[in-house]
Amino acid sequence: MTSAWTNEAAIQQWDSGSTRESMEATAVSGDFSKEHLVNPVLLRLLGDVRGRRVLDAxxxxGYFSRMLAERGAQVTGVEPAASLVSFAREKSAADISYLQADLAHLPELEPFDAVVCSMVLMAIPDWKPAMRACVEALRPGGLFVFAIVHPAFEELFGTWREHGEYRRKEYLAEYEIVGRGASDFHRPISAYLNEVAALGCRVREVVEPGLDPAHGIEAYARMPNFLIVAAETGCPIGQ
Ligand SMILES: C[S@@+](CC[C@H](N)C(=O)[O-])C[C@H]1O[C@@H](n2cnc3c(N)ncnc32)[C@H](O)[C@@H]1O
Known part of the structure; x- marks a missing residue:
């Protein structure tokens, strides 16, 4: 866990940093990079969600919960920040229920067919209990899909704009990345993948999406700003 930070303090930042304007601006499909780089991969990895119980951790x-519900999933959204969960509830559709909770203290819920945890784990100081809760929320053989800012290219856009290439000085240590609204926390890729393995999951696919060069954003076309992993929980022998 990143020293001096608690989950409560990080959640407080998300709560106070999420303005009505920013939530409205991203209410349909998220921001530009989610729309073009993250959402298409998440949807492909999740597959046909019709009639499936999906946890949006x-x-x-709630934009992705709504996208899933539009595709026929029965969605539960978990979100600890009051401002965000109340906005999600306000925009809610049928087949979505919301729960205000820290993932690290998720109450027991009926097992899910899939859990999607998009751009969340790097925002949580004490992230391992949160990842464990995602995996434990699944039925045997269920699908766990998570997206994070790519730990090797976290400040890609700004660095590229400044230098015309990507540069970084530190990778192995765990440290805070101060953001405009809330901080993220850097850990090496191995921390996430080894934890997935330790939780008994089998990695199915790892995606580092690149942007179509036609958009004219060289940094995103040449380097991946996101790391997206699909894994499945262990099946009991004989199933
Ligand atoms: C970058 S946003 C991503 C939100 C959403 N998944 C999306 O893609 O738009 C990070 C989210 O993680 C949430 N978060 C922070 N700490 C959390 C925790 N301990 N448990 C669950 N969610 C948390 C924040 O409140 C925020 O909504």
Whole structure:
């Protein structure tokens, strides 16, 4: 866990930093990079969600919960920040229920077919209990899909704009990345992948999406700003 930070303090930042304007601006499909780089991969990895129970872990303003519900999933969104969960509830559709909770203290819920945790784990100081809760919320053989800012290219856009290439000085240590509204926390890729393995999951696919060069954003076309992993929980022998 990143020293001096608690989950409560990080959640407080998300709560106070999420303005009505920012939530409205991203209410349909998230921001530009989610729309073009993250959402298409998440949807492909999740597959046909019709009739499936899906947990949107750390659902923010609920845009992805709504995208899943539009595709026929029965969605539960978990979000600890009051401002975000109340916005999500306000925009809610049928087949979505919301729960205000820290993932690290998730109450027991009926098992899910899939859990999606998009851009959340790097926002949580004490992230391992949160990842464990995602995996434990699944039925045997269920699908766990998570997206994080790519730990090797976290400040890609700003660095590229400044230097015309990507540069960084530190990778192995765990440290805070101060953001405009809330901080993220850097850990190496191995920390996330080894934890997935330790939780008994089998990695199915790892995606580092690149942007179509036609958009004219060289940094995103050449380097991946996101790391997206699909894993499945262990099946009991004989199933
Ligand atoms: C970058 S936002 C992503 C939100 C949403 N998944 C999306 O893609 O728009 C990070 C989210 O993680 C949530 N978060 C922070 N700490 C959390 C925790 N301990 N448990 C669950 N969610 C948390 C924040 O409140 C925020 O909604």
């Amino acid at each position: 750390g659902c923010g303003n």
